[in-house]
Every structure is written in C-alpha cells, then in structure tokens.
Amino acid sequence: MKNHKKIGLFGFGTVGQGFTEALKKHPHLPVDIEKICVKRLDLPRINHELYFTDNPSEILDDSDIDIVIELIDDANAAKQFVESALINKKHVISANKKMIGESLDQVALWHTEHSTSFLYEAAVGGGIPIVHSVDGFLKNQEITKIRGILNGSSNYILTQMQQNKWTYEKALNDAQKKGFAESNPVLDVSGMDASNKLSILAYHAFGEVTSMKSCELKSIEEVTETDIKKAKHQGKKIKPIATIEKINGGIHCSVKPEKVGPQDYLFSVDFENNAISIDTLTSGQHIAIGKGAGALPTGSAVLEDLKRVLSGHRYAVKEAKKVLA
Known part of the structure; x- marks a missing residue:
C-alpha cells in the first residue's frame, strides 16, 4: 500500500x-x-x-x-x-x-x-473501545459473562421517561431528533440491536458464533408508567440491560428492561450513555462507560x-x- x-x-x-x-x-x-x-x-x-x-x-x-x-x-x-x-x-x-x-x-x-x-x-x-479490549487483553483472562447497556437510544428514552416523566412517544421523538435513534426505531427498542452487539462480543470473547434466536428479548415499549412508579418507590431505576454468559457449557442471552438499585453500577448510567462489564476468571470484573450513540x-x-x-x-x-x- x-x-x-x-x-x-x-x-x-x-x-x-x-x-x-x-x-x-x-x-x-x-x-x-x-x-x-x-x-x-x-x-x-x-x-x-x-x-x-x-x-x-x-x-x-x-x-x-x-x-x-x-x-x-x-x-x-x-x-x-x-x-x-x-x-x-x-x-x-x-x-x-x-x-x-x-x-x-x-x-x-x-x-x-x-x-x-x-x-x-x-x-x-x-465511543467505548470494547471490541478492541475483548479481542486483546481481556481475551486471555477467560471471559465468563458480559453485561451492560448496549443501546444508547433505549437508555435515553427510559431515562427521559423516568427523570422527566415524558411519554414513550415524546422520548422516542426527541431521541430521533438528536440522532440517537433511527427513523425506524424497531431494532433499538425491541432489543434486537443490543442482541446483535452481544453476538459480536460473544464471538470475540468465546471464539464461538452464537445464534441469537434463543436470546430472550423484551421491548422497552412494554415498560409502563406503573412499572416506573414501582421502581422509583423501591429506590430503583429501569434500565435496558443486555446479558450474555457461559453457563454449564452453554450460552444464555437476554436483552430486557430490568430494575436496578444504587448498588448496581448501571444505576447512574443515564441518557445515551452505554456501559459494559466483563467478568473474567483471572482478573475479575472490568467496567467501561461512555457515549453509546450520536455522531x-x-x-x-x-x-x-x-x-x-x-x-x-x-x-x-x-x-x-x-x-x-
């Protein structure tokens, strides 16, 4: 060249x-x-x-x-x-x-x-260099679990619904205007976007091509005002969490809204930010947080x-x- x-x-x-x-x-x-x-x-x-x-x-x-x-x-x-x-x-x-x-x-x-x-x-x-990290240094640490917020659009929408009491429609429209969500947001809000990201990480972490057909998906559209009020009453927030881990030789995957408390590192990850934790047998847990959407x-x-x-x-x-x- x-x-x-x-x-x-x-x-x-x-x-x-x-x-x-x-x-x-x-x-x-x-x-x-x-x-x-x-x-x-x-x-x-x-x-x-x-x-x-x-x-x-x-x-x-x-x-x-x-x-x-x-x-x-x-x-x-x-x-x-x-x-x-x-x-x-x-x-x-x-x-x-x-x-x-x-x-x-x-x-x-x-x-x-x-x-x-x-x-x-x-x-x-x-903006998080997670593939480079998983494919490099962390690859030799024997990765067992990956968990985090992998879709900035969904996190932005849920944050606005909880902090500012916006409707889902208003929060989605604002996310689209800011360039965080696509004009057709199905992949973002359904969990499919995050499941694709999980499959890429699993490939680099485990050296395996993993079918996401069995991945448990739940859309953030299913989060209701009642769900948000209950979570707040419990001192918790609802976050769009993606998880993939090796269990008894198999791989379990899920992408769904989950309640997390202040003790969870994802509790304070709001708006379009992403966060990913990598659990390893050798060096324990590694956490990265950064902007997950935007130009x-x-x-x-x-x-x-x-x-x-x-x-x-x-x-x-x-x-x-x-x-x-």
Whole structure:
C-alpha cells in the first residue's frame, strides 16, 4: 500500500458526518476521503469539496482506494459492499451491527480468508473501545459473562421517561431528533440491536458464533408508567440491560428492561450513555462507560479503527470453534 491512503466511504448520515468531522481534527493522518457513495445525489451536502457518487462500483472497483468505510443502514447492501471490498484487497471498517451480528459465520470466514483488515469497533459500543479490549487483553483472562447497556437510544428514552416523566412517544421523538435513534426505531427498542452487539462480543470473547434466536428479548415499549412508579418507590431505576454468559457449557442471552438499585453500577448510567462489564476468571470484573450513540462518539470509534488499520492491526479471532444452535 501507498504511504498516503485513500478512503472510499459508504454513507453520509449521522455516523458518516460524525466520522468526517472527527477526521478533520486529525490532519496529520496520512489519509484522504476520495469518494463518498450515497443513495441520493440530489440532497444538499454541506461538504461540497467532497466527491459524491451513487455508484458503489466507483469505490469498490477503484484500485486507488485502499480503505473502505461502510456506514449505511442497509444490512444486505452493507454485506455485499464489505465482501466485495475484501475480495478486492481493500481494508474495511464497518459500523453495521445488524449485518455483522447476523452474519458472524461469514465474518469468521472473512477474517481467515482475507489478508486485509476488517474492523468494526463502532458496531458495538459507540465511543467505548470494547471490541478492541475483548479481542486483546481481556481475551486471555477467560471471559465468563458480559453485561451492560448496549443501546444508547433505549437508555435515553427510559431515562427521559423516568427523570422527566415524558411519554414513550415524546422520548422516542426527541431521541430521533438528536440522532440517537433511527427513523425506524424497531431494532433499538425491541432489543434486537443490543442482541446483535452481544453476538459480536460473544464471538470475540468465546471464539464461538452464537445464534441469537434463543436470546430472550423484551421491548422497552412494554415498560409502563406503573412499572416506573414501582421502581422509583423501591429506590430503583429501569434500565435496558443486555446479558450474555457461559453457563454449564452453554450460552444464555437476554436483552430486557430490568430494575436496578444504587448498588448496581448501571444505576447512574443515564441518557445515551452505554456501559459494559466483563467478568473474567483471572482478573475479575472490568467496567467501561461512555457515549453509546450520536455522531461524534460513533464517528470517533470509526476513526480509531482507521488508526488501527494504518498501523496494520487485525483482530485476534481466527476461526470460530463452533456454531451454537
């Protein structure tokens, strides 16, 4: 690869714009955004100096582009773009948790079949470098359990409902306006988004591709005003908690609203913040807290992956042990 790298970017929504803003703050990096592929060219663009196209081939088939960054919301299209880029020997960075979480068997093959890097920190913890931690230092600690708040949108909605007595609809609408929740919030509020993130973490933590079909999911839409009042009366809060752990050789997974008290570290994690605890046999519990949604936190995670690509970093995961039904 050349000393100065060229980037092909797919998507220029909340995360795409957050990434470009974060990149501007690091002018020393030997990279340039060469082209940006979007669905519609007729939309007004603030960054008029950037080159926009609606033809994916302009990026995928361009031999001058070294790194492809995929930041779109279409999981099927994202999978095609990522695979094509890897086949064309380009390094790839993605934030598409749905595509990665539901295609981990394929992702495992990509890691073994291609010599270029495929990184996706932004797909899991937003501004928390949790994949890098699980795939690195913590991997040798024998991880037994992962628990936390993995969806900033759901946490923001529940926080507003409890602190300010907002209705679910008002809190959701505000989360969408702030860029925390998608226009179609089903994946966020149902728990599916967090379950995809759990599957990615389980892959790196346990070396196994885990089916999320048996994961217990409960939507935050089911949280009622009565539930909130009862929790408050008990001195507790309701949080959207995702858990995955190894029990008797199997893996148990759940994503659901749960009541937590002040003694729980998740009690004070409010609004769009995420928090993740990793339990290990060797060094005990490790906790990370940070912004889990929004343009700059997620865009910054993409930027950190870019720095890792430039340094030649690849994930330690080689081949998944097995597929758990």
